[in-house]
Amino acid sequence: MSFAFGIGIGTQNNKGEWLEVFYQQPVYIPEAKLLDVVRPKLDYSGGNQAIDVTASQLRDLGEALDQAGLTDQAGLARKAAGSARPVVVTMLETDATASSTPEVYLKLHLISHRYVKPHGVKLDGIFGLLPNLAWTNEGAIDLAELPDRQLQARLEGRLLEVKSVDKFPQMTDYVVPRGVRIADTARVRLGAYVGEGTTVMHEGFINFNAGTEGTSMIEGRISAGVLVGQGSDLGGGCSTMGTLSGGGNIIIAVGQNCLIGANSGIGIPLGDRCTVEAGLYITAGTKVALLDDGNQLVEVVKARDLANKPDLLFRRNSQNGAVECKTNKSAIELNEELHANN
Secondary structure: OOEEEEEEEEEEEEEOOOOEEEEEEOOOOOOHHHHHHHHHHHOOOOOOEEHHHHEHHHHHHHHHHHHHHOHHHHHHHHOOOOOOOEEEEEEEEOOOOOOHHHHHHHHHHHOOOOOOOOOOOOOOHHOOOOEHHHHHHHEEHHHHHHHHHHHHHHHOOOOOHHHHHHHHOHHHHHOOOOOOOOOOOOHOOOOEEEEOEEEOOOOOOEOOOOOEOOOEEOOOOOOOOOOEOOEEEOOOOOEOOOOOOOOOOOEEEEEOOOOOOOOOOOOOEEOOOOOEEEEEEEOOEEEEEEEOOOOEEEEEHHHHOOOOOOOOOOEEEEOOOOOEEOOOOOOOOOHHHHHHHO
């Protein structure tokens, strides 16, 4: 059994190098008969491969897929045969480290299509395989070719708008998951996992290999590698420390029904029903005063010792500035009406 399959339509630079790939219908763990059809048509002998294909090959492949009863992929192959852009068929036999740009894009699509959750696929080494591109109103452009494209557009009376210069495109140019609201689509990268019921407000941000499990209101930043549990909310301007921003090998996560207040942040994973007071940033080494039910000091610990523990309220003492933690008996009941209309 193989890991993934996809027929992709993409962009190459003038050297024939892949810049990006769009997979409308990627397949996660394809059935054996799909692979049995593809192998002889594309001379696929196994392993992980991204195979550049011609219109003739795609028409033959579509016919064979139809005969095997694989109508969805057959239809996609026939449509791709008429593409003005280059087409690639990517076969991933295993979830091994990617070796090409089309392989990376297929894995990112699997996450954004919700086939796998963050940390569900190997993404090590992908930065070297993702070219830094100009993302424009005419698609992805190699930066070395951008000046000529800009000049040509001007000569033809057009404006070539550069929306961003980045290795990752915005997710919604490739995948729009069902049941979500995203106020500013540029702030959610391809490879984000956006659970059904999630609202991402204008200042919210979700990086690749990160996201939300379900109903959440995101007004802060979800860094790479962070998964936010069902029913948890991130207040305006708050942040989660990912492995790319100093979190080291600690996998930061947010449990269910948590609240991270405005302009606060976490550098430890939170258990379920935890609250972090607005403006308070907790890192692994933060000294935290544990309080009993009578607000009396029990002991002082490092925040990392409280990682993944549920029902905690983190706050800062407004008189002495100490970071305190006590049982979150009145664990905040998140706004059900707001979530119902996400």
